[in-house]
Amino acid sequence: MNACAQCSVREQAICHSLSAEKLDQLNRIGRRQTVKKGQALLWQGDEALLVGNVLEGTLKLSASNADGRDHTLGIMLAGDFIGRPFGDTSAHSVIALTDARVCTFSRSAFDAFARENPPLEHGLLERTLTELDRTRQWMMLLGRKNAIERVALFLIEMSKRSSKADGSGASLKFDLPVSRQDMANLLGLTIETVSRQITRLRDDGIIATPGRRAIVILDYGALEACTAES
Amino acid sequence: MNACAQCSVREQAICHSLSAEKLDQLNRIGRRQTVKKGQALLWQGDEALLVGNVLEGTLKLSASNADGRDHTLGIMLAGDFIGRPFGDTSAHSVIALTDARVCTFSRSAFDAFARENPPLEHGLLERTLTELDRTRQWMMLLGRKNAIERVALFLIEMSKRSSKADGSGASLKFDLPVSRQDMANLLGLTIETVSRQITRLRDDGIIATPGRRAIVILDYGALEACTAES
DNA sequence: CGTATTTTTGAACCCTGTCAACTATCGTGG
DNA sequence: CCACGATAGTTGACAGGGTTCAAAAATACG
Numbered sequence: 178m179n180a181c182a183q184c185s186v187r188e189q190a191i192c193h194s195l196s197a198e199k200l201d202q203l204n205r206i207g208r209r210q211t212v213k214k215g216q217a218l219l220w221q222g223d224e225a226l227l228v229g230n231v232l233e234g235t236l237k238l239s240a241s242n243a244d245g246r247d248h249t250l251g252i253m254l255a256g257d258f259i260g261r262p263f264g265d266t267s268a269h270s271v272i273a274l275t276d277a278r279v280c281t282f283s284r285s286a287f288d289a290f291a292r293e294n295p296p297l298e299h300g301l302l303e304r305t306l307t308e309l310d311r312t313r314q315w316m317m318l319l320g321r322k323n324a325i326e327r328v329a330l331f332l333i334e335m336s337k338r339s340s341k342a343d344g345s346g347a348s349l350k351f352d353l354p355v356s357r358q359d360m361a362n363l364l365g366l367t368i369e370t371v372s373r374q375i376t377r378l379r380d381d382g383i384i385a386t387p388g389r390r391a392i393v394i395l396d397y398g399a400l401e402a403c404t405a406e407s
Numbered sequence: 408m409n410a411c412a413q414c415s416v417r418e419q420a421i422c423h424s425l426s427a428e429k430l431d432q433l434n435r436i437g438r439r440q441t442v443k444k445g446q447a448l449l450w451q452g453d454e455a456l457l458v459g460n461v462l463e464g465t466l467k468l469s470a471s472n473a474d475g476r477d478h479t480l481g482i483m484l485a486g487d488f489i490g491r492p493f494g495d496t497s498a499h500s501v502i503a504l505t506d507a508r509v510c511t512f513s514r515s516a517f518d519a520f521a522r523e524n525p526p527l528e529h530g531l532l533e534r535t536l537t538e539l540d541r542t543r544q545w546m547m548l549l550g551r552k553n554a555i556e557r558v559a560l561f562l563i564e565m566s567k568r569s570s571k572a573d574g575s576g577a578s579l580k581f582d583l584p585v586s587r588q589d590m591a592n593l594l595g596l597t598i599e600t601v602s603r604q605i606t607r608l609r610d611d612g613i614i615a616t617p618g619r620r621a622i623v624i625l626d627y628g629a630l631e632a633c634t635a636e637s
Numbered sequence: 638c639g640t641a642t643t644t645t646t647g648a649a650c651c652c653t654g655t656c657a658a659c660t661a662t663c664g665t666g667g
Numbered sequence: 668c669c670a671c672g673a674t675a676g677t678t679g680a681c682a683g684g685g686t687t688c689a690a691a692a693a694t695a696c697g
Binding site: 404 | 468470472473474476477478480481491492493494498499522525528529531532533535536537538539540542543544545546547549550551594595634635636
C-alpha cells in the first residue's frame with residue numbers, strides 16, 4: 178500500500194504532477210518523519226542533506242547574522258516544499274515552530290529523481306517562481322512599511338492561509354501558528370513593537386484576542402485599511 | 408548565421424545548457440531589442456508578455472505600493488534572466504536604469520519551448536533557486552540591518568558584481584550603475600540617509616568619491632567591518 | 638553661461654528599539 | 668484542584684536612528 182495514496186497534502190504538494198507509477202518510485206525513496214517543536218531539519222551553512230514536503234505543522238526558515246541577530250525568512254505550512262535541491266549548502270535553517278510531520282528525501286536521491294522527471298521539475302520550477310514573487314512582496318514590506326502596516330498585513334496573510342487549510346472562505350477567527358517573537362523576527366520588528374500594534378488594533382475594535390494565540394478579525398475592511406499608509 | 412554564436416552572455420545566460428540545434432530553435436523565437444534608460448519592459452500587474460536575457464546595461468525590478476511608495480526589489484545585470492515564465496501577470500515592473508540591450512522571447516513561445524526542453528527548465532530552476540536564496544539574503548538586510556550596514560553591503564556587492572563583469576578580481580574602483588535614489592529604493596532608506604552614510608564613509612577614509620557615480624574603496628577591510636554591528 | 642537635476646547638508650521631529658517592570662497564561666507537581 | 672515557577676506577552680519611560688522638510692552645493696546639460 179502506497180503511503181502517498183492517503184497523503185494529507187496529496188493535491189497541494191509537488192507530487193501531484195506525477196503518475197501513479199512515478200509516485201510509487203518517489204514514495205520508495207521518501208520517508209515520513211516527525212520533527213519536535215524547536216528542532217531543526219536543516220542548518221544554515223551546513224550541507225543540504227535533505228528536501229521534503231510539509232505534511233502537518235509549522236516550520237520557519239531562519240537565517241542568522243554574523244553578529245547574532247536572526248531573522249525569519251518565511252513560514253512553511255502543510256503542502257509547502259522545503260530544502261534546497263541542486264545546491265550543496267543550505268542558505269538558512271529550517272526549524273519547527275510546532276511539532277510537525279514531514280515527508281523527506283535525501284537530497285541526492287531527490288535530485289536524481291527530479292532530473293529524470295521533467296514534470297516534477299516543472300512543478301518545482303513553478304512553485305519556486307511563485308515563492309520568489311512572494312518573497313519579493315515581503316521585501317517591500319520590510320523596506321517600505323511601518324509597524325502597524327506590517328502587523329496588519331501579517332494578520333491578513335495568516336487569515337488567508339489558515340482558511341485555505343480548512344477549506345472555508347476567509348476565516349475571521351483563527352489561531353496564529355507562531356509566537357510574538359516569531360512574528361517580530363518575521364516582520365523585522367521587536368516583540369514589544371508587535372505587541373503594541375496588536376494592542377492598538379484591539380483598542381480600535383478591529384480585532385479581538387480571546388487567547389494568547391487566538392485572533393478574531395472584527396472589521397476586515399479596517400484591517401485592510403491599516404495595510405497602507407493613512 | 409546564428410546571433411547566439413557571438414552573444415556576449417553566451418556562457419552566463421540560461422541558454423548555455425542547450426545544444427547547437429536547440430539553441431538555433433530558440434534563437435528563431437528570440438529577438439534582440441534595446442531599451443532606453445527609464446523605459447519599462449514589463450509593468451507590475453500587467454500581463455507578463457515577455458521574458459528574456461539581459462545582454463548589456465542595468466535594469467531594476469520595482470514594485471509600487473497602493474500609496475505610491477515604491478521599492479526596488481533587485482538589480483539585473485548582463486546574463487540575468489528577467490520576466491515571469493508560466494504566470495499570467497507580472498508581480499513587478501522591469502525598468503531600465505541605463506540604456507540596455509536585451510534578448511527577449513514572447514512568454515507563450517518561451518513557455519512552450521521550455522516545456523519541451525527539460526535541460527532548459529532545469530537551468531532555469533537552478534537559477535531561480537539561487538535567486539530566491541539571494542532575495543532572502545536581502546530580506547535579512549532589510550529586516551535587521553541599519554543604514555551604514557546596508558550601504559556598506561551594497562557597495563561590496565556592487566564591487567563584486569562589477570569585477571565579475573570585467574573579469575578582474577575584486578575591483579576597488581568602479582562606477583555605481585544606479586543613482587542615489589535607486590540605491591535608497593533598493594536599501595529601504597531615503598535618499599538623504601544614503602547620502603549621509605556615503606559621506607560618513609568618505610570622512611572616515613574608507614572610500615573616496617571622485618565623481619557623482621564613481622566609488623573607490625580605500626580600505627576594503629574597514630568597509631566589510633561596517634557590514635555587521637560594531 | 639545659465640538652467641535643470643542630482644546630491645549634500647542642516648535642523649526638528651517621530652517612530653521604533655531598548656531597558657525594565659509588570660501581568661497573564663501554561664504546565665507541573667503536591 | 669490549587670500553588671508554584673516558568674514562559675510568554677504587555678505596558679511604560681526614554682533615547683537614538685532615520686525620516687521629513689527645507690535649502691544650499693555640485694554636477695550635468697543645453
